[in-house]
Amino acid sequence: MADNPFRRTKPEPVPPVAASAGEKTLPLRINGKDFFHNGDPNMPLLWYLRDVLRLTGAKYGCGIGACGACTVLVDGKAEHACMLPVKALTHRDIVTIEGLAGKDALHPLQEAWIAEDAIGCGYCQTGQIMAAAALLKRKPHPDDADIDTLPNLCRCGTYPRIRAAIMRAATAPSETKK
Amino acid sequence: MSFDASRRRFLVVGTGAAGALLVGWRAQAQDDLPYLGARDQSQQLTDFVHIEANGALTIGARGCEVGQGVKTDLPLLIAEELDADWQRVRVEQLPYGYIETDSGPGDRYGNQGAGGDATATARTQLRQAGAVARWLLVQAAAQQWNLDATTLRTEAGFVIAADNRKLAYGELAAAAATLDAPPNPLPLKDPSQFRIIGKPARTVDAREVVLGRTAYGIDSYLGNALVAVIARCPYPGGTLDTLDDTQARQVTGVHRTIVLPGPRPDAPFDGVLAAGVAVLADDTWSALRGRDKLKLAWKPDPAWASDSSAALEAKAMALLADAISATVVRNDGDFAKAKKAPRTTTLTARYQLPFLAHATPEPPSATIQVSADKVVLIAGLHDPAGASHLLHAITGVPRDAIEIRLPRAGGDLGRRLHNDFVAEAALVAKEAGKPVKLVWMREDDLQHDFYRPFGIHELTAALDRRKHLTGWSHRVAATPRTWRDSRLAGQPVFTGLLDADAFPAGLLPNLQQLFHALPCGLPRGELRGGAQAFQAFAAQCFLDEIATATKKDPVVLRMELLGAPRVLRPGFDTGRLAGVLRIAAGKIDWQHKPTNGHGLGIACHAGNGAYAAHAFEVSVSGNDLVIHRAVCAVDAGRILNPLNLEAQAANATLAAVSAALHEAITLKNGQVQQHNFPDYPLLRMGQAPHRVDVYSVDTGADPASLDDIVAASAAPALANAVFAATTVRVRKLPLMPELLRLL
Numbered sequence: 060m061a062d063n064p065f066r067r068t069k070p071e072p073v074p075p076v077a078a079s080a081g082e083k084t085l086p087l088r089i090n091g092k093d094f095f096h097n098g099d100p101n102m103p104l105l106w107y108l109r110d111v112l113r114l115t116g117a118k119y120g121c122g123i124g125a126c127g128a129c130t131v132l133v134d135g136k137a138e139h140a141c142m143l144p145v146k147a148l149t150h151r152d153i154v155t156i157e158g159l160a161g162k163d164a165l166h167p168l169q170e171a172w173i174a175e176d177a178i179g180c181g182y183c184q185t186g187q188i189m190a191a192a193a194l195l196k197r198k199p200h201p202d203d204a205d206i207d208t209l210p211n212l213c214r215c216g217t218y219p220r221i222r223a224a225i226m227r228a229a230t231a232p233s234e235t236k237k
Numbered sequence: 238m239s240f241d242a243s244r245r246r247f248l249v250v251g252t253g254a255a256g257a258l259l260v261g262w263r264a265q266a267q268d269d270l271p272y273l274g275a276r277d278q279s280q281q282l283t284d285f286v287h288i289e290a291n292g293a294l295t296i297g298a299r300g301c302e303v304g305q306g307v308k309t310d311l312p313l314l315i316a317e318e319l320d321a322d323w324q325r326v327r328v329e330q331l332p333y334g335y336i337e338t339d340s341g342p343g344d345r346y347g348n349q350g351a352g353g354d355a356t357a358t359a360r361t362q363l364r365q366a367g368a369v370a371r372w373l374l375v376q377a378a379a380q381q382w383n384l385d386a387t388t389l390r391t392e393a394g395f396v397i398a399a400d401n402r403k404l405a406y407g408e409l410a411a412a413a414a415t416l417d418a419p420p421n422p423l424p425l426k427d428p429s430q431f432r433i434i435g436k437p438a439r440t441v442d443a444r445e446v447v448l449g450r451t452a453y454g455i456d457s458y459l460g461n462a463l464v465a466v467i468a469r470c471p472y473p474g475g476t477l478d479t480l481d482d483t484q485a486r487q488v489t490g491v492h493r494t495i496v497l498p499g500p501r502p503d504a505p506f507d508g509v510l511a512a513g514v515a516v517l518a519d520d521t522w523s524a525l526r527g528r529d530k531l532k533l534a535w536k537p538d539p540a541w542a543s544d545s546s547a548a549l550e551a552k553a554m555a556l557l558a559d560a561i562s563a564t565v566v567r568n569d570g571d572f573a574k575a576k577k578a579p580r581t582t583t584l585t586a587r588y589q590l591p592f593l594a595h596a597t598p599e600p601p602s603a604t605i606q607v608s609a610d611k612v613v614l615i616a617g618l619h620d621p622a623g624a625s626h627l628l629h630a631i632t633g634v635p636r637d638a639i640e641i642r643l644p645r646a647g648g649d650l651g652r653r654l655h656n657d658f659v660a661e662a663a664l665v666a667k668e669a670g671k672p673v674k675l676v677w678m679r680e681d682d683l684q685h686d687f688y689r690p691f692g693i694h695e696l697t698a699a700l701d702r703r704k705h706l707t708g709w710s711h712r713v714a715a716t717p718r719t720w721r722d723s724r725l726a727g728q729p730v731f732t733g734l735l736d737a738d739a740f741p742a743g744l745l746p747n748l749q750q751l752f753h754a755l756p757c758g759l760p761r762g763e764l765r766g767g768a769q770a771f772q773a774f775a776a777q778c779f780l781d782e783i784a785t786a787t788k789k790d791p792v793v794l795r796m797e798l799l800g801a802p803r804v805l806r807p808g809f810d811t812g813r814l815a816g817v818l819r820i821a822a823g824k825i826d827w828q829h830k831p832t833n834g835h836g837l838g839i840a841c842h843a844g845n846g847a848y849a850a851h852a853f854e855v856s857v858s859g860n861d862l863v864i865h866r867a868v869c870a871v872d873a874g875r876i877l878n879p880l881n882l883e884a885q886a887a888n889a890t891l892a893a894v895s896a897a898l899h900e901a902i903t904l905k906n907g908q909v910q911q912h913n914f915p916d917y918p919l920l921r922m923g924q925a926p927h928r929v930d931v932y933s934v935d936t937g938a939d940p941a942s943l944d945d946i947v948a949a950s951a952a953p954a955l956a957n958a959v960f961a962a963t964t965v966r967v968r969k970l971p972l973m974p975e976l977l978r979l980l
Contacts, residue, residue: 099489102522110464110520115456116449118647119521120598121679125914128598156449169447176439176880179888180304181446182598182647188447207923212914214598214648215304216891218925220884
């Protein structure tokens with residue numbers, strides 16, 4: 060019997076990483092949960108998120124804070140996870156793309172990204188959404204000039220749709236911005 | 238397309254889902270991209286449709302999604318003929334499908350190349366898969382109702398009888414799965430019957446993308462895979478001289494290092510791209526710290542040790558002055574005679590294009606497990622069939638025991654046509670005896686690419702006393718694409734850089750195209766736009782220069798060249814090119830030139846059955862170029878998904894604008910000088926136009942791939958607009974540094 064091709068494409072289960080406090084551990088608060096890091100305190104948050112927690116929504120793009128693919132929110136501000144050693148992040152509130160959506164609904168920016176089909180290859184879009192989330196916190200009704208300041212790179216060239224998505228989210232009725 | 242009796246063994250009940258219907262069919266090998274599909278020309282089997290008893294309908298996507306929309310667009314074709322309810326269809330990426338058939342190895346799902354699915358043949362194949370599934374469901378319903386199948390119709394997931402009785406596909410799946418498929422290909426819908434094709438369809442996996450749940454190759458984990466990063470030789474063709482890894486191995490988390498020899502001198506780049514030393518560690522950070530501690534000395538290849546951009550430029554100019562060394566690409570009429578005709582004037586200009594890097598957002602990466610009898614690879618690939626061959630060659634594992642999973646890939650632009658990173662990962666994993674995730678850093682990516690070639694174009698026009706174009710000479714000195722590229726083995730040296738049929742070939746009585754090969758040690762490859770973009774920048778800028786010199790309107794000059802609408806040769810209809818040019822001119826309001834310091838520029842190009850024209854309105858303010866309006870008109874035949882077509886045209890436009898404005902790879906002392914985005918700047922939000930207005934013409938003609946053609950006309954239109962705004966003609970890319978130098 061021919062095998063079912065669809066069965067082979069199921070994602071591998073990701074082993075959960077237990078949060079455990081111990082000696083010489085760094086407490087980190089990510090997406091509302093407490094984690095304790097006992098590895099190299101200089102490890103950039105990006106690699107901690109990806110390789111340790113396996114939260115891979117923050118992407119590697121340049122490693123020097125030049126592309127924005129790894130953008131996360133630290134105390135509500137957009138930061139490049141590749142540039143932040145975890146030791147600098149204790150007692151800070153870190154939100155990654157995985158923690159942006161509400162329990163029952165997507166964040167208005169995520170809804171807007173889908174509505175405008177601002178995807179392309181999609182690799183930079185999580186970082187774009189996080190950068191836009193920080194912008195909307197700072198300025199709930201941004202104009203074109205505000206959007207022009209977003210530093211995140213998009214190789215595909217989806218900038219016009221990203222712009223439209225931010226405008227759509229900013230004007231979405233009666234939705235609470237996170 | 239032919240079917241045979243053995244087909245029935247492919248109609249199966251899906252495992253674990255009683256009553257599931259899977260449809261497979263045998264098709265003749267298709268005529269695809271010469272190097273993508275040519276390896277296995279045997280019969281192919283494909284399985285694309287899966288219907289469960291509960292009505293869940295899954296359609297398989299065969300091409301690797303790199304941002305070109307195939308994961309959405311190809312399933313649309315199947316859903317159309319199946320009369321599925323598109324809103325309820327689930328799309329799943331198929332793995333690479335290798336299959337042994339009676340006539341040898343084959344590609345189970347047909348061409349899975351990321352770029353090879355726009356052809357009419359491929360579309361017909363996939364529609365046939367949907368049509369067969371529908372036919373089986375209709376037969377099952379006919380049997381159940383004891384009615385003639387021809388009295389039944391289908392709509393949005395139901396078979397409907399003349400008296401409006403309905404059966405859902407799910408209810409029929411089990412019975413349909415026991416039936417024999419039709420003996421011959423089924424008739425497909427007339428376009429007037431389309432319900433799904435031609436309607437806007439959003440990206441099927443957008444939700445996963447925006448939630449950060451999409452696992453790209455770089456996000457994949459296989460068991461306890463070690464992370465590998467590689468320090469590569471910075472000199473093209475160079476070798477490892479000395480290595481001291483003592484300190485690297487002392488870094489916490491580092492397991493070991495592995496030396497990778499570089500490619501054999503002068504052999505095709507079919508394996509690794511450069512000599513290197515891999516550092517394997519528990520995680521990326523440890524691997525990177527270990528790599529920093531390597532003490533390495535590299536030996537350059539003496540042939541290329543003194544390569545520099547300045548020397549290449551000088552060499553190119555010398556070659557252009559020497560007519561003897563040229564390869565003739567095309568020679569119509571007698572250009573030399575046209576040039577010397579009485580009362581003829583000539584105009585000459587040179588245009589210089591730099592090496593370009595792909596800079597895919599997700600750098601090359603590959604996660605792999607190699608054991609004695611099995612290989613598992615997870616990677617974003619353009620050529621999974623090529624990866625399968627390569628893995629077999631490296632590991633000796635039979636191809637049917639090589640599993641290749643195709644996650645969404647973070648961009649391609651042609652970079653993933655090469656599987657050098659797959660070769661690296663396989664060699665490292667084989668040596669380590671453990672699963673490995675190989676990750677490239679951005680510096681690795683910009684320093685070790687298959688670059689879009691460097692070249693200088695020299696164009697000469699002959700104009701008679703009435704200022705009519707009588708002759709056109711296009712000479713190019715460039716680093717050949719064909720160098721050490723086994724896919725282009727045996728092709729003329731200019732392949733991939735000059736298309737003998739490119740506009741304006743065939744429209745002038747005397748036209749010559751000459752190519753001079755410029756030796757250089759940097760690996761070269763395909764970058765979106767390819768020969769079309771390489772050539773069109775020079776040709777379309779030069780047309781504007783001719784228009785200026787002869788005091789003609791640039792649109793009128795192009796229209797005169799195109800002449801009466803006619804099919805000049807297969808794939809080139811002058812009327813269709815004039816059509817998109819007219820739209821672009823109309824939408825940018827060409828007749829009303831701005832008087833506020835803004836400039837309008839236009840260009841058009843055609844090739845492979847696709848037609849594009851661009852028009853920009855720009856101004857220069859201080860050190861910045863402001864793009865006020867961007868118009869792109871395209872005609873790429875029958876439109877499958879207008880939403881994706883708009884995205885592809887806009888994206889290709891902005892990628893071309895990015896390359897034209899800022900991007901360049903340069904050489905000094907035999908090394909690439911760029912390392913990361915600060916010295917290889919990509920277009921940013923604030924530099925991009927707020928909108929790209931895309932106008933698409935659906936002539937109902939055979940579908941064609943539009944990316945290359947759209948990429949081709951954008952850059953010259955932009956340079957022409959800059960000239961209109963500033964009266965400065967930029968003949969050297971990247972445009973911005975050159976413009977600021979000239980202003």
